[in-house]
Amino acid sequence: MELLWLIFDMVGTIAFAVSGTLVGIGRRMDIFGMLVLALATAIGGGIMRDLIVGNIPPNSLRTGIYVGTVIAVTFIMFLIYRSRSDHYIGTRWVRRMYLAADTLGLASFTVTGAGIGMYNYPDMPVLSVILGLLTAVGGGVIRDILAQRVPSVLREEVYALPAIIGGIVYCAFYYGGMWQMASYSAFVIVVVIRTLAIRYNWSLPRIK
16 A cells, blocks of 8 residues: 555656646746745645644655655756747647646645545544645645746636545545555546546636
8 A cells, every 4th residue: 555655646746846847937937946836836735734644754855755856857847948948838738738747746646645644544534535635736836826826726627626526535435445446546536527627618616
């Protein structure tokens, strides 16, 4: 179970590092600004989750794996866009790559957050769902505030709802004794709902 959790955690870290870097590129930041946004997105939600459950120091800061991975991803993205900036920046390809990375990060961190909750507090499913949501969207909120944008969770198509549903699905399968299926099912349901929301411009009710 720990290996499966680690795989989802690393997938989410890489995906959110990419999305954070892309926001920095879109804001025409230097490489340090891109790195700050990438780190905030990739490990910010996980740090908040760990502080809530009393996991101190946070998992992402106990070794250099997570920070090192984010630095590597940011540097690679910087080199790619620096050499082809006129071709890439401002194109639809950038938007699609951002949405794909953000969706993968959202799904992966929903799994890891809900998993931490169920592992530590199996009798508190509501807490597990909230931890999955916080892990999935917390880093993105920090990123958007630093980039002076309205957080995605408050303005984009259905965004937080897939994480909530994914957390509920995780808890349901976990209580059924299928913890591996819980991870896979929650991941898939988040990806599917978020992708459909982007494709068909689904949104929650709002004042027009």
